[in-house]
Amino acid sequence: DAKTTQPTSMDCAEGRAANLPCNHSTISGNEYVYWYRQIHSQGPQYIIHGLKNNETNEMASLIITEDRKSSTLILPHATLRDTAVYYCIVRVANGGSNYKLTFGKGTLLTVNP
């Protein structure tokens, strides 16, 4: 799986958009970008994933650059409950028996009142 690089921490004001970047310059053509988050002391929670096109769901939007070497997770109106560690992961979706989902250290997003 391709390695990812994320900032260690970020701050965001409540009600504003939070934009979390992720670099994955060695991503392969068949690798997806996944985002998870982990609120303190809880198990990680899936947010969104994508391959080439931008994606949006009820939680967030995922913007992937045209060359696919980086992406941005957007929380459109951050709330205090969005304070968490956000993990960007790239992997092959159809990995067969080699289904290893590797988490890095992620970005600690702190939403301030």
Added chain:
Amino acid sequence: NAGVTQTPKFQVLKTGQSMTLQCAQDMNHEYMSWYRQDPGMGLRLIHYSVGAGITDQGEVPNGYNVSRSTTEDFPLRLLSAAPSQTSVYFCASTLLPPLAGGELFFGEGSRLTVL
């Protein structure tokens, strides 16, 4: 809908003791896995399974054993606990590809302290 259930939530062991962390899921997921999380280290994969009777090692398998006799259960065994195994353990499961997404569902974690 219980999802992924881990037991116990908290456990204190003495060095050399053995124990089993239980993980059960009721979503008929083929894939199950165990991660450990240490401060500043993120999540590291210990073992995983792609179906009953099939297991494989992750990044940090030493000191841990697993088995998968049923689709629902994936226990993690510590045969001789060491202080270095003090950590928070997470179990996760998903349907295997080729379904799109392969979203991992995590349990609430088991916090283990080895004295």
